[in-house]
Amino acid sequence: MDVSTAQLAELFVRSLGLWWVILPGMLLGTIVGILPGFSAQNTLIILLPLTLYMEIESGMAFMISLYCTTQLGGGIPAILFNMPGEGGAVATTLDGYPMTKKGQAQQALVLCFAASAFGGLVTTVATMAALPLLAQLGLYFRSVEMVVVIVFGLTLIAAIAAQDLMKGLIAGFFGLMIGTIGVDPVFGTPRATFGLLELYDGVPLIPALIGLFAISEAFVMLESETIVRNEDLSKAKNARWADTLEGLWLTGRYWWQTVWTSLIGLVIGILPGAGSTVAAFLAYHYSKLLSKTPELYGTGHPPGVIAPESANNGVTSGTLVPVFALGIPGGTTGAIMTIVLTYHGIVLGPRLFIERPEFVYSVYMQMLVCYIFMALMILPLARYMSRVVWIPTRFLVPLILSLVTIAAFSEREYVFDMGLALGFGVIGYIARKTGYEVTAILIGVLMGPLFEQYFLRALRVGQGDPSILFSSTLGNVLWAMVVLALVLPWLRSRRRQGVLAQTVRAGHE
Amino acid sequence: MSNPDLEEPQPRQALGADFIIPALGCGLTAYYLISTVDLVWEAKATGICIGLVLLALCVAHLVRLGLKIRSGEADWSTGALFANDxxxxxxxxxxxxxxxxxxxxxxxxxxxxxxxxxxxxxxxxxxxxxxxxxxxxxxxxxxxxxxxxxxxxxxxxxxxxxxxxxxxxxx
CATH class of the missing domain: 1.20.120 (Four Helix Bundle (Hemerythrin (Met), subunit A))
Known part of the structure; x- marks a missing residue:
């Protein structure tokens, strides 16, 4: 597959010329990302007649820009109100919202936008450079390896539960238990559905996310005049452009973090079924694990915002790899793009790289242009959007409660889901007030069904023999990484205690 | 040095509300176990494994809370969670x-x-x-x-x- 530099330059200029579809796509993507309950997939399905009608190049540019900016948009409410707009932004709440509470909403938003844009740029370039190689990656990850990837995501429960391990684990397993509700993935028999048909597909993610995060946070929020602490409000109001630029400087300082966490996103994006939520949690987990200051995570630490945001944008480049290389979409977004591509007569699969390599690269070039446009809007967007948190909670709480209740309806269009979101809101509020981590509950709800699906599939392949889980070399390497992830924090804390004890002893002597 | 006799006694921790989430977890697990009795093993295996671990964790946590209440460090009240404020x-x-x-x-x-x-x-x-x-x-x-x-x-x-x-x- 040969594409010269001159051809790439020409493709870049041609992609720039598609600004008239890229910019509306970005605007729509940002709005869709901000609103919980609206996903890129649903919006792309709604807009399918429009994209099918458009020329293939402009149609793809529109879909890609919408999809990429949705990931960025999801981080905005996660940072400002502790309510992620997308599953991929859940991990962003862990450090983004504490930054807002400290009066650093601007910096947090710049970190989010810059990490998204930079991470997206890095992975787009990496994908263009290694596309044929990356296309093979999906073939190595089968159900066994996917089980280990998801187990790794689940170990984040233990990391989040560092304050009170017992409560954290109870919250995580409670979430996993909620995740088992619904029909089982092998036989299709209903389990613990309380006789409700609406729960046959399992507990829907959006109402759970809205309830556990948005509604419960609104209940907590009403205790103060504004989201920002009173003592930090004047600091937030007097923030200058220099403060906005500080976020950019912080992103530059942690540039390596952005690079490697976005590559995690790229790899996860290539794997079928994993998606941005798993990628963001894994990146956050790894970032904390390898940090010299893991104790700062969860308190408003900039790398805690950078890691999930660059990872969930890294996923966007990966999503298209199996579509182009194998003609197999890894998720709903990939499936919708496959429909549009095949409608326009594009034959997907290995031959595409031989017959029309310039087309594949043109799509990634459009993605690159979208991320460049995204980088240009970082500063003004962050500066003015951060002012939303100055609004008094007597207005914000009713608006949040009512709008997110309606948003809970959007995914499946069941009124039942609105009530379910309220139920999860009450559970989330009690959990927050009694020290059970709502993030741990949500990780369980999110990853439980995924784990079960791959676990049962692996067991079927192994004809019920659980040793199948340790049968592949790649899987075993991943298992070793899981063990390392669990043991490393413990070893480091012991080492630190040892060093501290020696220092104290030395001081006494 | 302060006189320990003059020090005010520490207020008791209100741990009543801490039982709510474990109770919900145990309730859901019990319902799951009862409602899936007739299903084939493979269909209920994951839920049973998760449920049993959750039950064990809840029991351990409840014992821990119970010991605190027994020693007088805490009581059964629900604190600010259900206060009439x-x-x-x-x-x-x-x-x-x-x-x-x-x-x-x-x-x-x-x-x-x-x-x-x-x-x-x-x-x-x-x-x-x-x-x-x-x-x-x-x-x-x-x-x-x-x-x-x-x-x-x-x-x-x-x-x-x-x-x-x-x-x-x-x-």
């Missing part, structure tokens, strides 16, 4: 209003209901200016109606009033 009354009021909105949405409609819900919630939280109450509620409800119902053709219930208005205008 202004914030909790507001929370209860908001929850009830959202619940009424969800239950009556088929008749009242998403838009009209949202307008009323916003007025009610803001009034409860202390917004008294009529113009502000009506203005914010109207703009928000109109935005939702235009964006979700008109543009995106969402299946949000229209309600009796909007249906009558649509019929009257021939739409």
């Amino acid at each position: 202004a914030f909790n009354r507001q929370r209860l009021g908001l929850t009830l209003m959202v619940l009424v909105y969800v239950v009556t949405i088929y008749w009242v409609g998403a838009t009209v209901g949202l307008f009323l819900l916003l007025i009610g919630c803001m009034r409860l939280l202390g917004v008294t200016r009529l113009r502000t109450l009506l203005g914010v509620s109207f703009v928000s409800a109109a935005f939702v109606h235009l964006s979700l119902i008109t543009l995106l053709d969402s299946k949000l219930p229209r309600g009796v009033l909007i249906d009558l208005l649509s019929k009257a205008s021939g739409a």
Whole structure:
């Protein structure tokens, strides 16, 4: 597959010329990302007649820009109100919202936008450079390896539960238990559905996310005049452009973090079924694990915002790899793009790289242009959007409660889901007030069904023999990484205690 | 040096509310185990494994809490969570209003209901200016109606009033 530099330059200029579809796509993507309950997939399905009608190049540019900016948009409410707009932004709440509470909403938003844009740029370039190689990656990850990837995501429960391990684990397993509700993935028999048909597909993610995060946070929020602490409000109001630029400087300082966490996103994006939520949690987990200051995570630490945001944008480049290389979409977004591509007569699969390599690269070039446009809007967007948190909670709480209740309806269009979101809101509020981590509950709800699906599939392949889980070399390497992830924090804390004890002893002597 | 006899006794921790989440977890597990008795092993295996670990964790946690209560460090009270204070009354009021909105949405409609819900919630939280109450509620409800119902053709219930208005205008 040969594409010269001159051809790439020409493709870049041609992609720039598609600004008239890229910019509306970005605007729509940002709005869709901000609103919980609206996903890129649903919006792309709604807009399918429009994209099918458009020329293939402009149609793809529109879909890609919408999809990429949705990931960025999801981080905005996660940072400002502790309510992620997308599953991929859940991990962003862990450090983004504490930054807002400290009066650093601007910096947090710049970190989010810059990490998204930079991470997206890095992975787009990496994908263009290694596309044929990356296309093979999906073939190595089968159900066994996917089980280990998801187990790794689940170990984040233990990391989040560092304050009170017992409560954290109870919250995580409670979430996993909620995740088992619904029909089982092998036989299709209903389990613990309380006789409700609406729960046959399992507990829907959006109402759970809205309830556990948005509604419960609104209940907590009403205790103060504004989201920002009173003592930090004047600091937030007097923030200058220099403060906005500080976020950019912080992103530059942690540039390596952005690079490697976005590559995690790229790899996860290539794997079928994993998606941005798993990628963001894994990146956050790894970032904390390898940090010299893991104790700062969860308190408003900039790398805690950078890691999930660059990872969930890294996923966007990966999503298209199996579509182009194998003609197999890894998720709903990939499936919708496959429909549009095949409608326009594009034959997907290995031959595409031989017959029309310039087309594949043109799509990634459009993605690159979208991320460049995204980088240009970082500063003004962050500066003015951060002012939303100055609004008094007597207005914000009713608006949040009512709008997110309606948003809970959007995914499946069941009124039942609105009530379910309220139920999860009450559970989330009690959990927050009694020290059970709502993030741990949500990780369980999110990853439980995924784990079960791959676990049962692996067991079927192994004809019920659980040793199948340790049968592949790649899987075993991943298992070793899981063990390392669990043991490393413990070893480091012991080492630190040892060093501290020696220092104290030395001081006494 | 301070005299330990003169030191005020530490207030007891209110641990009653700490039992709620484990109780919900145990309840869900028990229901899962009972409702899946007749299923084949493979269909219920994951739930049983998770449920048993959850039960073990809950039991260990309850024992820990029980020991604290027994030693006098803590008591069964629920602390601020269910206290009869202004914030909790507001929370209860908001929850009830959202619940009424969800239950009556088929008749009242998403838009009209949202307008009323916003007025009610803001009034409860202390917004008294009529113009502000009506203005914010109207703009928000109109935005939702235009964006979700008109543009995106969402299946949000229209309600009796909007249906009558649509019929009257021939739409």
